[in-house]
Amino acid sequence: MKSSYLAHGKVILIGEHSVVYGYNALALPIMSLHIKATVEPGPQMWMDTASYHGPFFMAPDEYDGLKYVVKTMLTKANSNENLRITYTGEIPIERGLGSSATVALATTKAMNDYFNLNLLNDEIIEVTNHAETINHGKASGLDAATVNSDYLVFFNKKSGPSVLRAKLNATLLIMDTGELGSTKKAVAQVQQQVQSSREADEKIKQLGQLADDTKQAWVNQDRVSVGKIFNEAEEILDSFGLATIKIKQLQQLALENGALGFKLSGSGLGGIVIVLCDNIEVAKSIAKKCQKVAVNSWIEEI
Structure with a gap:
């Protein structure tokens, strides 16, 4: 059996x-x-x-x-x-x-x-x-x-x-930095800042609001707004010290080559990044430009 x-x-x-x-x-x-x-x-x-x-x-x-x-x-x-x-x-x-x-x-x-x-x-x-x-x-x-x-x-x-069954009618490029992230370490790092700083606590609230804004823009199939939200969220996550040099390199390459939005995904301190693109051609082009920095990539229609 x-x-x-x-x-x-x-x-x-x-x-x-x-x-x-x-x-x-x-x-x-x-x-x-x-x-x-x-x-x-x-x-x-x-x-x-x-x-x-x-x-x-x-x-x-x-x-x-x-x-x-x-x-x-x-x-x-x-x-x-x-x-x-x-x-x-x-x-x-x-x-x-x-x-x-x-x-x-x-x-x-x-x-x-x-x-x-x-x-x-x-x-x-x-x-x-x-x-x-x-x-x-x-x-x-x-x-x-x-x-x-x-x-x-x-x-x-x-x-x-x-x-949420709605489609955004966009393309998501997922890239692997090749750096191992540590969820425990990242969560503890953020928690320490939230407990000691009112500003950090406000940033967490902002991230929560951005998730609500993303849902609304997604249902409206407004991928430009979703891209802007991704960029705003990345700024906040970076302010917690979660973006590595590699993540920042990939961010620059993606945004310089037609990405609608970019952010890390998951705990940060390594791991993966996601890039919102208008279509699969843009996603493939960005993936090619990032080959020397990212160790792997996947493309999903969303």
Whole structure:
């Protein structure tokens, strides 16, 4: 008997950091980036990934969230069965693409199917979110909601996710800086400033407002306004010290070559950036110009 589940990645369009403080955020599922978890019987509890092959519960600390998922699901199934869990596909880790939420969700759903637990969606998300908290500290729930959605997610920590089916009729270029971001470090860095400065607290409020403005402009298919909002959000995120030299280099190249807007996505201190473009031709042109700075890029019609 074998059970598999394929889960996709995500990018935060706007609202990173402010979402932790109760403001709204918008995030987009990225179908071209995915990871499949396959659960099958094994001689011992075993994990196979691109970078680790070995006993499941002896995996390095970065797999602690997954260890929680597996222990929890085994408890729910009232089982001590040995399983081999294999992960295939690739989402670059620590880049803001939702890799940890994706593997946690894929594992939870694959084990749910394997043991015929018939868990409700809320129960599956609860397990995924707890794994995210183990991985990142103060997880908002946004990543788990978005990797579990086929549509744009408008998210609030208190009221949860709601789906936005509207299209902007634009193109999004996603570029990987190649620099590992640290969500825990970035969240702590912002938190320290917010707690000690009223100005920083105001900036968080502004980010929350920009997420609301983005939703309205998106529904109106006003990509020029969305681009301006992205640029404004990037200024605020940069003021928290979250933009690296590489991020600033990519920003300059993108805006000099026809981008409507540019911002980092995720926690910052590395990771990915997103570039709003009028069309796919502009996106391809910017990606080419940025080849020497970015290590990878993806294009999504939005």
